Amino acid sequence: MSAVRTGLPVGHHRFTFTHAARMEWIKLSSLRSTLWALLATVAGMIAIGVVTMANTKAPGADHVDTFDPVNNVLAGIALGQMIVGVLGVLVMTGEYASGAIRSTLAAVPDRPVLLAAKAGVLGLLTLMVGEIVTFATFLAGRLALTDAVPRPGIGDPGVLRALVLSGAYLAMVGLLGLALGTVVRHTALAVGLLVGVLYVVPAVFSGLTGMTVAKFFPTMIAANSLAVSKSVAGCLSPWAGFAVLCLYVAVALGVGGRLLVRRDA
Amino acid sequence: MIEARGLSKRYGPTLAVDGLGFDVRPGAVTGFLGPNGSGKSTTMRLIMGLDRPDAGTVRIDGRAYHQLRRPLCEVGALLEARTYHPGRSAEKHLAALAAANGIARSRVAAVLDTVGLTDVARKRAGGFSLGMAQRLGIAAALLGDPAVLLFDEPVNGLDPQGVRWIRELMKSLAAEGRTVLLSSHLISEMALTADHLIVIGQGRLLADTSVAELTAGGRTLEEAFFAITGSSAEYRGVAPAEHRRQP
Incomplete structure (x- = not known):
């Protein structure tokens, strides 16, 4: 046995999170679908922001207090979250659908490390794209406002916070998608659940009970808690909403990680 | 053993x-x-x-x-025909695996050459025939030069x-x-x-x-x-x- 010279590197320390993350980065960046999904997110959100702002009218005297053009310009999050969420789902279900999960686990049999690497790479990439797109959308949408409407600036109260948290929101939906994909391991089912959680269930709840329950759903947190420069009555405050989202992501990834370890691949 | x-x-x-x-x-x-x-x-x-x-x-x-420290350098496996994403090229598939275990990038070209896939290394592997898929699987098995x-x-x-x-x-x-x-x-x-x-x-x-x-x-x-x-x-x-x- 010792006669065989193998590729084991000198000193051969165990593979690390960094190795796994490098693998995941190569995998994510080498799929054309990743590029298209992110381009669609950027183009879609900017377009929706510009159109919304171009159609935003100056507030009447009784609406000046609640008028929040920052909320209008970020309307495209409703679209962007779906694309990024599906991208997150595919990071895991794509492996099961193709059988690639077997070569992935052969290289990185430490499953919590694997999930952490996927989450780290996806989270960082979508965070960067999310921040770029929210700021770009804000700046483009601002130019589209008619002169009659007061132009918001990044320095205005709450604006910078709204933009930063909204960008981070996209990354969090991406991570929720990844966790869903890890739990159900099937693209169509995971995407269906994602649509349910993001759109259908909160819409049903808001129809039945107003914001009492609906305010805890990600889409509602994004629209009423994060992407606002002025707090909305009856909804979570920006930082409370952000904390709730962090909790969702942590729990979802925790459950996904547990199942990934326990189940046969 | x-x-x-x-x-x-x-x-x-x-x-x-x-x-x-x-x-x-x-x-x-x-x-x-x-x-x-x-x-x-x-x-x-x-x-x-x-x-x-x-x-x-x-x-x-x-x-x-x-418990293996760099699994691909100790065990190489061709498990089932297709264990790669169809949207990725053979080269990127192997490069990702190499990165995961700190294997020199030069091994990717070397094993692609061994299995005869050098000419199609940058094409989407989803278009591979079963025989080419097997060759890619064998390339992955040989990647870490395992015993x-x-x-x-x-x-x-x-x-x-x-x-x-x-x-x-x-x-x-x-x-x-x-x-x-x-x-x-x-x-x-x-x-x-x-x-x-x-x-x-x-x-x-x-x-x-x-x-x-x-x-x-x-x-x-x-x-x-x-x-x-x-x-x-x-x-x-x-x-x-x-x-x-x-x-």
């Missing part, structure tokens, strides 16, 4: 592997022979730590798979030249002192390639012997195989491996 001891695995009502124990030694091609559904692929999955055994252990040079190699039905989909190429590759890997476990249900292929044979049926060990011993007395390997496996009459009713399909 692979050591399996008392290995059992149940999928729902099916006992796929039943108290299996064997050693796979270095320096020889060990054939892993059995009818479809006899538990060959399951055993491979248990060796790789993809599935968790209900009982028993399997060790590679004394350690469980998940232990597992090949599950490697000649599937290969043309006659490819089959011969695989046969010579297995033999040369064993001649270098590596441990080679080759599963197949093709007896003729085993007769040409394997030095040692592990025969299983219904997840149980039926024979663990050299090819020379089995074919002693002028029997063909096929006759010997049916003599061993024919004794368990329930054989034909074994469920196919379909239950292992992923959703």
Whole structure:
């Protein structure tokens, strides 16, 4: 046995999170679908922001207090979250659908490390794209406002916070998608659940009970808690909403990680 | 060296592997022979730590798979034909695996050359034929230059030249002192390639012997195989491996 010279590197320390993350980065960046999904997110959100702002009218005297053009310009999050969420789902279900999960686990049999690497790479990439797109959308949408409407600036109260948290929101939906994909391991089912959680269930709840329950759903947190420069009555405050989202992501990834370890691949 | 001891695995009502124990030694091609559904692929999955055994252990040079420090540098495996994403090129697939275990990037081009996929290395692997898919799987197995190699039905989909190429590759890997476990249900292929044979049926060990011993007395390997496996009459009713399909 010792006669065989193998590729084991000198000193051969165990593979690390960094190795796994490098693998995941190569995998994510080498799929054309990743590029298209992110381009669609950027183009879609900017377009929706510009159109919304171009159609935003100056507030009447009784609406000046609640008028929040920052909320209008970020309307495209409703679209962007779906694309990024599906991208997150595919990071895991794509492996099961193709059988690639077997070569992935052969290289990185430490499953919590694997999930952490996927989450780290996806989270960082979508965070960067999310921040770029929210700021770009804000700046483009601002130019589209008619002169009659007061132009918001990044320095205005709450604006910078709204933009930063909204960008981070996209990354969090991406991570929720990844966790869903890890739990159900099937693209169509995971995407269906994602649509349910993001759109259908909160819409049903808001129809039945107003914001009492609906305010805890990600889409509602994004629209009423994060992407606002002025707090909305009856909804979570920006930082409370952000904390709730962090909790969702942590729990979802925790459950996904547990199942990934326990189940046969 | 692979050591399996008392290995059992149940999928729902099916006992796929039943108290299996064997050693796979270095320096020889060990054939892993059995009818479809006899538990060959399951055993491979248990060796790789993809599935968790209900009982028993399997060790590679004394350690469980998940304890290996750089798994691809210690064990190389061709498990099933397609274990790559169809949207990714062969080169990127291998580059990702190399990165995961700190394997030099130059190995990617080297193994692509070994398996003859250099010309299509940058094309989407989704367009590969079954034979090319097998070659990519073999490239991945060789990537880390491991001392232990597992090949599950490697000649599937290969043309006659490819089959011969695989046969010579297995033999040369064993001649270098590596441990080679080759599963197949093709007896003729085993007769040409394997030095040692592990025969299983219904997840149980039926024979663990050299090819020379089995074919002693002028029997063909096929006759010997049916003599061993024919004794368990329930054989034909074994469920196919379909239950292992992923959703």
